[in-house]
Amino acid sequence: MIDMPISALSGGWKMKLALARAVLRNADILLLDEPTNHLDTVNVAWLVNYLNTCGITSIIVSHDSGFLDKTVQYIIHYEGFKLRKYKGNLSDFIKRVPAAKAYGEIGASDLEFKFPEPGFLEGVKTKQKAIVKVSNMSFQYPGTSKPQISDINFQCSLSSRIAVIGPNGAGKSTLINVLTGELLPTTGEVYVHENCRIAYIKQHAFAHIDSHLDKTPSEYIQWRFQTGEDRETMDRASRQITESDEQSMNKIYKIEGTPRRINEILSRRKFKNTYEYECSFFLGENVGMKSERWVPMMSVDNAWLPRGELLESHSKLVAEVDMKEALASGQFRPLTRKEIEVHCSMLGLDSELVSHSRIRGLSGGQKVKLVLAACTWQRPHLIVLDEPTNYLDRDSLGALSLGCC
Numbered sequence: 001m002i003d004m005p006i007s008a009l010s011g012g013w014k015m016k017l018a019l020a021r022a023v024l025r026n027a028d029i030l031l032l033d034e035p036t037n038h039l040d041t042v043n044v045a046w047l048v049n050y051l052n053t054c055g056i057t058s059i060i061v062s063h064d065s066g067f068l069d070k071t072v073q074y075i076i077h078y079e080g081f082k083l084r085k086y087k088g089n090l091s092d093f094i095k096r097v098p099a100a101k102a103y104g105e106i107g108a109s110d111l112e113f114k115f116p117e118p119g120f121l122e123g124v125k126t127k128q129k130a131i132v133k134v135s136n137m138s139f140q141y142p143g144t145s146k147p148q149i150s151d152i153n154f155q156c157s158l159s160s161r162i163a164v165i166g167p168n169g170a171g172k173s174t175l176i177n178v179l180t181g182e183l184l185p186t187t188g189e190v191y192v193h194e195n196c197r198i199a200y201i202k203q204h205a206f207a208h209i210d211s212h213l214d215k216t217p218s219e220y221i222q223w224r225f226q227t228g229e230d231r232e233t234m235d236r237a238s239r240q241i242t243e244s245d246e247q248s249m250n251k252i253y254k255i256e257g258t259p260r261r262i263n264e265i266l267s268r269r270k271f272k273n274t275y276e277y278e279c280s281f282f283l284g285e286n287v288g289m290k291s292e293r294w295v296p297m298m299s300v301d302n303a304w305l306p307r308g309e310l311l312e313s314h315s316k317l318v319a320e321v322d323m324k325e326a327l328a329s330g331q332f333r334p335l336t337r338k339e340i341e342v343h344c345s346m347l348g349l350d351s352e353l354v355s356h357s358r359i360r361g362l363s364g365g366q367k368v369k370l371v372l373a374a375c376t377w378q379r380p381h382l383i384v385l386d387e388p389t390n391y392l393d394r395d396s397l398g399a400l401s402l403g404c405c
Contacts (some may be wrong), residue, residue, distance in 0.1 A: 015035070015038045016043060030056050036187050063397065065394065075092075078216075090103060099307045106137065110395070111348060114403055115403055115404075116343070118380060119379060120194065120329075121391075127158040129157055131196045133155040134154050134155065135189045136151055139178050139185050154336065156236065175294050184237045194322040196382060198384060199378070200383075201375050205367065209359055215356065216357070217340075217349065217357070221335070221343075221374050222335045245316055248312075253305070261282045262310075263278050264279070266278045267321065269304070273305075276305060278302055279303060280298045280301075282294035284299045347373040364390075365392050
């Protein structure tokens, strides 16, 4: 791995690289801001052992109560805009200051995040019915010798609460990226219900907002959803038309005795237990000859084709129409300052901060709350969170756990 580009490393390996660089400085004081973020339990245990045996003074900011209990000898606490020092670890501190109980127990939080209700999902009458299903799925990055994940099978329903666990570099984020359409499976299938809205927060949550630091949170949400779609989803692999897709889309349909190719898929309607889609066409002239031509047809010549037939050749165009219909079923939300402030307050962000503070000036925890608020703007049925606890304080962790129940 020494010769690999840093961009190819997982979040956990990047944190280990940062720690290795700090250790090699032979410093007199180690300043560690959330050093356990992205690390698995084995590497947290290594860090605990290192800090306890290296003989170097450490000043640590962390919301990992177990880690603090095992490493610190003093607690410096913010109280009324002043700093007070207490001897002992976090448990000793909580005994002396019972009001700080939430630092040790997530369940002691007085906060609760509230996610917007997603509303009715057409065709799903029980919370146990699968809305996402992964079948015999494998994924391998180009140029690598073996798959990162292999032969994966699982499904999600409206009642699902699923944890993906494993050591650093095991492929957890890769699995989630395939599920959300950021990556395409090498083999196998990922089925998503036609009207299902999925929200996704990346492992590096700040990646969502890094190019918007001079906007206010309100301006960022307005920018992201001003077209009605989520701009963050537009560059996903599942939406990009490849050469292979273009070849498949050259399929010739025989409609009313004439050879046609699909120009656009415009809309859909219910048809028995599935859907059919309105298509506009190119008309073929002299098909199969050197003078073959394809000319656009009038809208009066549009025709409705069944979903199953279109999926064979135009699956990505079908998915585009499905996504627009899913967004429309989520009910229109006006992108007004008031509406955004109310929504963000459900995820722990004050109205004053939402409308008048630049993202650049927010703390790490506040940025994570903003990303949570933005990704749930469209009232998703499924929320996919990759390392959502990074940077959140104990009260916010408790609030997040209550909101997800």
